[in-house]
Amino acid sequence: MDAITHPPAPRNEPARDYAPGSPERASLTAELTTLAGRQFELTNTIDGEQRMAGGTTFEVVQPHRHAHVLGVSANATHEDAKAAVAASLRAAPDWRAMPFDERAAILLRAADLLSGPWRDKLNAATMLGQSKTVVQAEIDAACELADFWRFNVHFARQVQEQQPQSGPGTWNRLDYRPLEGFVYAITPFNFTAIAGNLPTAPALMGNTVIWKPSPTQGLAAHFTMRLLEEAGLPPGVINLVTGDGRAVSDVALADPDLAGIHFTGSTRTFQHLWSVVGANIAGYRGYPRVVGETGGKDFVVAHASADVDVLRTALVRGAFEYQGQKCSAASRAFVPRSVWARLKDDLVSEVESLAMGDVTDFRNFLGAVIDRRAFDRLDRVVRSVRSASDVDIVAGGTTDDSEGFFVAPTVLVGTDPGHEIFTTEFFGPILAVHVYEDTDYDRVLRQIDQGTAYGLTGAVVANDRAAVQRASEVLRFAAGNFYVNDKPTGAVVGQQPFGGARASGTNDKAGSIYNLLRWVSPRAIKENLCPPVASGYPHQS
């Protein structure tokens, strides 16, 4: 069918509130019980076939109850990776020949399945497997993922509509070809939505994909794959390989058909992948597109004109929701002395009263950090600041791994803005506060700009308009997502396109036209409608 079609206009999926007694709470609770009562085989899916990967097996557990095993998985081997590459290349001709509308319909159907019958399953898997509270699971696994799928269809249509001019006697067209080869999508533990978006965005544009999710996000990734299959995704278009990814990278990054990497995770992993691609560059068929969104050391700067309640709320939500394990989490705050005098006591008592525990108890505000590695890293930070003379722990500062990987929400006050608490991404519930003299606003802005290698998110809290404008100006390159009188987290697809620059990534803005453009290689077609039949020019006569 060649009609020019208009996919349904995208809308943001409304978040449900799961209030006590609500039907959505009852059905989610039932699903939590069902999932927790089983152990799943978290297999590879290659060419539509589910088979356990061939390497070392590992357990996927509930971070807040680490003795509870949700599923068993294994590291993909070189053989698994070769099979995934072969399956992607085999599926490519049919997939790219499929009309855009048919590909789009699969993702639109996936979005509707997710916002309807699959909602509880993806939310429950995200709560249990990644220790998200219900609100954090809902805005991620249900809303943001459905938003990615719906808005990407809308943005892809906008890409296709970008067409060149045609002069008299010619018709010029742009053919938005997918890349030649396969795309390697590598996804982090902390967002089910990001994990689902990274393989599907290139697929929507006609590419086939190898998807390597994080081992600790394995349960929700497994169900995302099942949901896509139910939506009609053909075998081989997205090939899921489980485990730590090392053997997969050995194979995929050395393959001449590697056409792109779609990564979200730490800066360190991304730099490693990029350096391997750089070292292999002469061996590829083309120049692989390397797209990566990575770490942050995200700031909140308050001005003397700040509303203290707005500031406190932005700090508590921005720093501690999902245990600070958002790349966007506020992890350094700069507060003028006059404001700190009015903020400190309330901030400390609010942070100390945040309920932390098993996320299936809906009263909790925080769950556990993701795994033993994260717990040990955060535990080390807390221990080291206990003996630091220039850092005070004013809230939290305790850890407990007896049942789950719990790190209490912690507020540190440091006098030296060059201290590692202000420069290193800890990726946990630790907020470092620097108290500055009210008259030093400009100096502090410059310090924030230059203080870290990152440039992901940041917020200014101020009522004085000139102070907002000054922060926006000085911090222009310090954040790819900049917030005024708000927390630096919680970007919404279609509203605040997300991504940062500097060491925080390539800033291709997930869920936007800019990202989708990376997955196409346009071909310009000129057709001469009335071609010349003689080679002479008028000036020659």
Ligand SMILES: NC(=O)c1ccc[n+]([C@@H]2O[C@H](COP(=O)([O-])OP(=O)(O)OC[C@H]3O[C@@H](n4cnc5c(N)ncnc54)[C@H](O)[C@@H]3O)[C@@H](O)[C@H]2O)c1
């Ligand atoms: N900027 C963003 O949009 C964004 C979003 C979410 C998370 N993050 C960042 O992600 C980090 C936390 O996530 P994480 O702990 O999952 O990050 P990570 O870098 O440890 O892991 C990310 C993914 O890379 C895989 N991986 C690691 N080495 C690999 C290799 N050699 N080959 C193939 N795969 C490999 C992991 O298994 C995982 O799937 C934080 O730094 C956070 O800021 C950034």
Ligand SMILES: N[C@@H](CCC=O)C(=O)O
């Ligand atoms: N997009 C999310 C962060 C993703 C990183 O972990 C936010 O805006 O909070």
